[in-house]
Amino acid sequence: MGRDRGFTLIELIMVIVLLAIVATISVRFVALSTQGAIDVGSRQLRSFSAVVISEQITRSLREALPGSVRVSADGACIEWMPVQAVSNYLNLPSGPNPDSFEAVPLAGGASASGRIVVYGYGSNLYSITSPGPVSPTATLPAGTPPVTVAFDGGVNHRFTAKSPERKFFVIQEPRTFCQQGSFLFRFRNYGIQSSVAALLPTSVPEREVLAGNLVPASLNFEVVPPTLQRNAVVSFRFQVQSQQSGEVTDVSQEVQVRNVP
Known part of the structure; x- marks a missing residue:
C-alpha cells in the first residue's frame, strides 16, 4: 500500500502567511489606486x-x-463701472440749464439707460458733480439720427471736457x-x-x-x-x-x- 501524504502544520502556516501577505498587498494597492483617483478628481x-x-x-x-x-x-x-453702450455725440449740453444733447443712435435700433460719461480720464469718476465727467442717469433712445439724450427728471449737467472722437459711454x-x-x-x-x-x-x-x-x-x-x-x-x-x-x-x-x- 502507498504511503498517505498530507500537509504538515508548518506548511499550512506558511500558506496562510503567504496568502495574508498577498491579500495585504492587494488591499493596499486597491486603496492607493482609489485614493489616487480621488486626489486626481x-x-x-x-x-x-x-x-x-x-x-x-x-x-x-x-x-x-x-x-x-x-x-x-x-x-x-x-x-468698477460696467459699460452698457458706446456712441458718439453731435454736441454737448449747452445753455444756462443743459438737460439734453444730440447723439448718434445705437446700431440695430437698441436703446440704453444709465449714467453718461464723457472723457473721464484724469478725473475721479466716483465724485458726481456738475460740471463733471459723469452725469446723472439718462436715456439714449432708439430712432433715426440724430436722437436726443435727455437726463432723467430734467436734471441739468455740464461735462468738463470733450472727447477727441466725440465719444460717450453709457454706464451702469x-x-x-x-x-x-x-x-x-x-x-x-x-x-x-x-x-x-x-x-x-x-x-x-x-x-x-x-x-x-x-x-x-x-x-x-x-x-x-x-x-x-x-x-x-x-x-x-x-x-x-x-x-x-x-x-x-x-x-x-x-x-x-x-x-x-
Whole structure:
C-alpha cells in the first residue's frame, strides 16, 4: 500500500502567511489606486473652480469703464463701472440749464439707460458733480439720427471736457468683487460711494455668491495704471482649497482694460 501524504502544520502556516501577505498587498494597492483617483478628481475639481472664478472676474473687468477700476487698501475688493453702450455725440449740453444733447443712435435700433460719461480720464469718476465727467442717469433712445439724450427728471449737467472722437459711454451702477471669509461675492445696486467696499449690501439679490472654498484672505487685486505704450492692467491672485484633502491650488491672472477716450 502507498504511503498517505498530507500537509504538515508548518506548511499550512506558511500558506496562510503567504496568502495574508498577498491579500495585504492587494488591499493596499486597491486603496492607493482609489485614493489616487480621488486626489486626481479633487485636483481637477479645484482647477475647474479656479478657471470659472478667473473667467468670471476677467469677463466682468473687460467691460469696465476706463479709469473706473479701483482697489481697496487691503486688495481684497475691486470696484468698477460696467459699460452698457458706446456712441458718439453731435454736441454737448449747452445753455444756462443743459438737460439734453444730440447723439448718434445705437446700431440695430437698441436703446440704453444709465449714467453718461464723457472723457473721464484724469478725473475721479466716483465724485458726481456738475460740471463733471459723469452725469446723472439718462436715456439714449432708439430712432433715426440724430436722437436726443435727455437726463432723467430734467436734471441739468455740464461735462468738463470733450472727447477727441466725440465719444460717450453709457454706464451702469458700480459693481464690486470682494472676498469675505472663504467666499467670493459680487455686489451691485449700492450706488456710487466715495471709497471702495463702502455700504455694500448684505443680502441677495444685491449680494451674490460667485465662489466658495477660497483660502481666507488669499484674494488680492492690483491695478497698474495705463501708459502711452499699453493699456491698464488688473492682476489678481487667489487660492482654492479642497475641503476633503486640504490641498491648495494657487491661481494668478492678468486682465487688460481697454483705454478708449
